Amino acid sequence: MVKAGSSVIAGLAALGLFIGALAACSAGGTGARDEGPARTDPVGSTAPAATASPAPTASPSPSPTAVNAVRLVKADPKVSTEIKRDLQPCVANEYPVDVSYGNLTGGTATDVVVNVMTCGDAVGIGTYVYRDAGGKYQNVFQAEEPPVYAEIDRGDLVVTKQVYEKGDSVASPSGEEILTYRWSGDHFAQQSRTHNDYSHAVDGASPAPSDDG
Template sequence: MRGLTGTGTTRAAMTVTAVLAAAVLFVAGCGTGGTGTRDEGPAHADPVASPATPTSSPSRPPDRVDAVRLIKADPEVSTEVKRELEPCVADEYPVDVSYGSLTGGSVDDVVVNVLTCGDAVGVGSYVYRDQGGAYVNVFAAEEPPVYAEIDRGDLVVTKQVYDRGDPVSSPSGENVITYRWAAGRFAEKYRTHNDYGQVTGAQPAPAPAG
């Protein structure tokens, strides 16, 4: 009988001890900084997958283009423009080159402006589009003075206007034409005309009579 009683007493003592230990651990966990079980380690050990986000595929910039070779090899460029395309100093040619997305291709388009050496008048503006790894002429304007630029995905061409007697350095105004790529070609969307003000020889207005 003593053996049974001793066993029962031992089990009861062990149960009470376990309950007290659990209570102490719980109180200790709740009392460390008020953060509960977070003080025992990170709440999530496994990485959480972030929601998938859509990725866009913008056109990538092309490698540096040899604009002079491109212009001279282009049968769409007039003989007059090719004749103007000569070095101004050493091996520096009068060309402006810019890259940007105009036609929605996978590679940025190339805009080339050919200028004169002396007064930097634009004699030709061209747009080249990558097609199968080769650049194809998709736009040309050769009525000088002319200059083409990329503006927020549109092609903007500025043509200066001269009245009779205007020197090359002083045009009377300009036409600004905006083109947009549609159905495989550039179509005119907007056209504005700006007159340059004549600031020389202006006389002050007379004061009103009292």
Template sequence: MRGGLTEAGPTPARGTIQAVITAMSVLAALALFVASCATGGTGARDEGPAHTDAVAGVTPSPSPSLTPTDAPDRADAVRLVKDDPSVSAEVKRELKPCVGDEYPVDVSYGDLTGGSGNDVIVNVLTCGDLVGVGSYVYRESDGGYENVFKAEEPPVYAEIDRGDLVVTKQVYEKGDPVSSPSGENVITYRWASGRFVKEFSWHNDYSGVVGGDPTASASDAG
């Protein structure tokens, strides 16, 4: 991950000093082991949701509060979103602890942009029903992270699927409860020429009929 022998000596004092050194070595090794285990992220999900109002060509907004040498965790993701000027005021107002210091964010990592490190995907949810209100992708840049994708029309969710960014927006008809949408629109984006471009999209009808043939597209999301 990211002992000793007590030598026999001619005097009891020598043996005591050796035992103390051995104990300190064991404690130091244990402390290093615990510290290395505490630096992990939240893992990576490899499947993804969507949004028709996604903005692929957002203005980069570097965040100096988190450096690429860190392993971004939930607290880092919250700070990224709060410090990001491209995130709407509505989403920032929604981004508050649900219980204690637990924020409603879903964080995943993966290679979406071909950079030197993992990209960070952050989904901001509501506390009550966990509806996605904003989805963002942050890419390492100039010693920090920059926002290279955002989608802010709820309900929306973004994930990674085989190296592509997949954004899903659930569709509700009149009278549908939050727990039972009528369908979903799914859009797949691929990183090309320094930004995300829409690759194809389709609609899934939860009634059992799948409509909308996937159509390739090289245009921006919008």
């Protein structure tokens, strides 16, 4: 009788544990869901999760191919002998040349502007524009009346010439002339001419008042 009673009690205890486990699952207790949230996709949906599209990036413009400006000028038959003779390095292999690249003649290739200067005071003694004609640079503009300097301004060629009067030092010209050229067919045509006079006041000092008394 003792053994039979023990078996019944053990069976009832096991049944109680099983019922308790079922109650815990139905009440939202910890179980297989604890590792993460349940999927909310509709049944049978295979659409991938939406991802943010990368922002478009602008491609950088290719840099123009650098030219050997000294070699270009010295090999140019249009350049005067004096300019070629004076085009010497100032220090080591540093030549007094400024080079600008841009679109001046409307072609697909980049145009080249070369300014040749003096070593001592950087006075422009010659300016040249070269256009790529079938892989070979062609001289399409030059000015060799010093002091002169050319720049590219919004597709136009702007040439500045310093004006000196008798007694002016190199560092203090009397004025300047600014000439603007634009490519027209197969040559540069002058568009405008501006003349500026410089003041010769020394350091902006005002004259001392005169003593009238």
